[in-house]
Amino acid sequence: MEYKITQKGTEITIGSCFDLKNTFDCGQCFRWEEAEDGSFTGIVKNKKVRILREGESVIIENCTDDDYNTLWKSYLDFDTSYDGIRQELVEHCPELKCAVDSIDGIRILRQDPWEALCSFIISQNNNIPRIKGIVAKLCEGFGDELSDGYSFPSADVIAQLSAEDLAPLRAGFRARYIIDAARKVSSGQVCLEQMYDAPIEECRKELMTITGVGAKVAECTLLYGLHRLEAFPIDVWMKKALSTLFSAVEISSLGEYAGIAQQYIFHYSRINPQLL
């Protein structure tokens, strides 16, 4: 992806395959906030940036050449052609065309696996505004203080705490799940690092040894935290959407990009609730 450093920040010519709102506000992440002007501000690994679109360009403010190459390029997954994947999905599975066409510019971010695991534990039986609130309180309470904001606290830090220590988060029954996850990750009982390329069935099984991590949270962790694009959250809701909207689509036939297909199916059924 072509880029240049200007006085505005790092400027990347990307064309159409990056819609900020559809990417940062689709439920895959919980630490990006939209401003009135449509720009988004977020913190990743102790770095805070503001991102905006300007025509064919994406501008990342407060982003050095080094930050771009070592962090943001990967986080925003700029080496993956999402237009290509869309095309491939439709060719592979024409039934998906209406869903793929229903939303534009979604990218799957390469988030930190621990942050994704923790965030999706918090997300269970919860709504997005409150999930964001709990995650923010977790960072403010236990993350490192940065010049302007807080980092996401490490599993090692959370592992030292008890469920009572998390009471200020108002996370309810999820507090003990967060602690259990942190302790298993911190001790190495659950090794997130090796899940980038271990057989996905083994990864699922290992994640689900954590209390409070079921099929859905495990799948979201794999998809959003470990960039396993073949991961597919097969929950009750998605089964229903698939069977009513896409009876011809077999989950197994969605192949290596099932996780991305799922994003389109989810959005399509959201804007066509009468079909469910």
Place this chain on the structure above:
DNA sequence: GCCCAGGTATAAA
């Protein structure tokens, strides 16, 4: 007040 949130643990059928 009431319903619900891209769920999961636990206890019965």
Place this chain on the structure above:
DNA sequence: TTTATACATGGG
């Protein structure tokens, strides 16, 4: 192995 319920909390 499949099917109900409780779960903590607060947004709409």
